[in-house]
Amino acid sequence: MLKKKWLIMPLIVVSLFFSQSSFAANTFSDVQGKKYEWAAESIDLMVKKGVISGYKDGSFKPGNTITKAEFVHMFHKIFPEINYSDGKSSEFVDARKHWANKDFAAIFNGDYVWSFFEGLDGQYPDYKFSIKPDKPLTRWDIMMISSIRTNFTDQTLHPEIEDVVSAASNYKDIKVRPASYYDNFSVNYPVIYIDQDEGEYYYDGDSQDFKAEAFYTLTNMDIITANNGYLRPKDFVTRAEAATILHRLYEATQN
Template sequence: MKNIILCLALFVSILFSIPLPVQASQFSDIPDGHWARESVDFMVKKGVLSGYSNGAFRPNEAIDRAELTVMVHKLFNKLRPNLTPSYPDMKILKFEDVPKNHWAYQPLMEMYSADALGVVDWFGSKIYIYPEKKVTRWEAMFIFQSFFSQKMHQVPDDQVLQILAGIDDITLQSFDSTGYSSPYPGSAAVDLIKSDEYTISYSHLDTGEILFANRGIDALKAYALAWLVGNDIMSTWGNELEIHDPLTRAEAVVMLHRTYNVLLADGSLSTYTSK
């Protein structure tokens, strides 16, 4: 009898010491073999996704700013830019279009400070975030920049230009190609460059460094795109980002999963999350 009890105890011990596979997500529209299945399962495991009441995830539906922000807020639970802004006067106290009873009020108020360029809009003293606005792939770049700008600026300048040169639906132009010149890069001549949202203008300094135009806006776009594309967080098709297309819910989940893995690989994950 003792031997039987010992054998049962040993069996139970072995059974519970074997890691069991994570339960696959049960979303009706994310079947086995779906291209985003691994990322969806990962996000379910981390407590980020909960789908709709009918059991669907709607992977091909365009995601809006509030939905994407809530996902980032849940996955990266140490990342709260507006609670710890770079400067006290960068803290946002109110969005005109986010009442306190908004379903995403807390994440929106915690995740965006005044330096979230391309995301936060100012009209005099009033600030807007447009929580229900559908996110394009171009706008996703600005949103991710709001959270991971420090990582993005670690990309070496030569790699930034190399990556950008391979993206066909943005324009990379040297100052020299604009017809403006100055013996002192960074002077007023730089600000005379006619800018376009999808154009990134740059010049080489004598030190070998890169100067981006338009008071740093081009630098923001350049380093953000280089980090996202260089780490395959944002994919290109036929050398195009398809920047005008909406970001789908499935694409957003995959981008966040890949970001998590990049931070894990470089050893900085614990700065952003405890999950």
């Protein structure tokens, strides 16, 4: 009996956030008007595709933030063809009993387990990866997840490191740091370390080149955009923003 209850709970949680809604974006009481007109088309498309839904009271709550699990579930909904699970549970230890376990497994298993989210949970020799699925999603998280789609469709750009450095200079909150600066994981930025003796650029750490490519690709494709020169990588993502970014990504990668 306990096992059956455990199985029912994820279905309830998923239906609250992502079931097909009977509301169109132009009927949501809190999407009408100028404040969210920039997101109305995207919300409408995502609702029609069953990626996200409104609430029973007729609202959408566009300004509410979302969690990593909620976005990964949405991402898997709009791009169901991406599936690296191989029939296995998520390789993130804290997602294995989560309601979004299958979504995390499909998107991140195998070579797609990227530790840029939270780093390693534990020490050698176990290498237990954690994702903290119920933690609020940041704009940097969303960029990293979205880059999986561009990689899947062979649309990820592979710029020279000098091009990444130049692109980073366009944003006031994306940093290029000298080699003497110690940053173990650089979760929020594609940190680029500079060889000061030779005057050459190089990435530090196995994931740095991936992060740099994700940053460069998603900004060049206008999937993630800046406001007054700020990319705001640490900001939490709202439901309206998530719908808009998924809409842009969906259209940009259809061909």
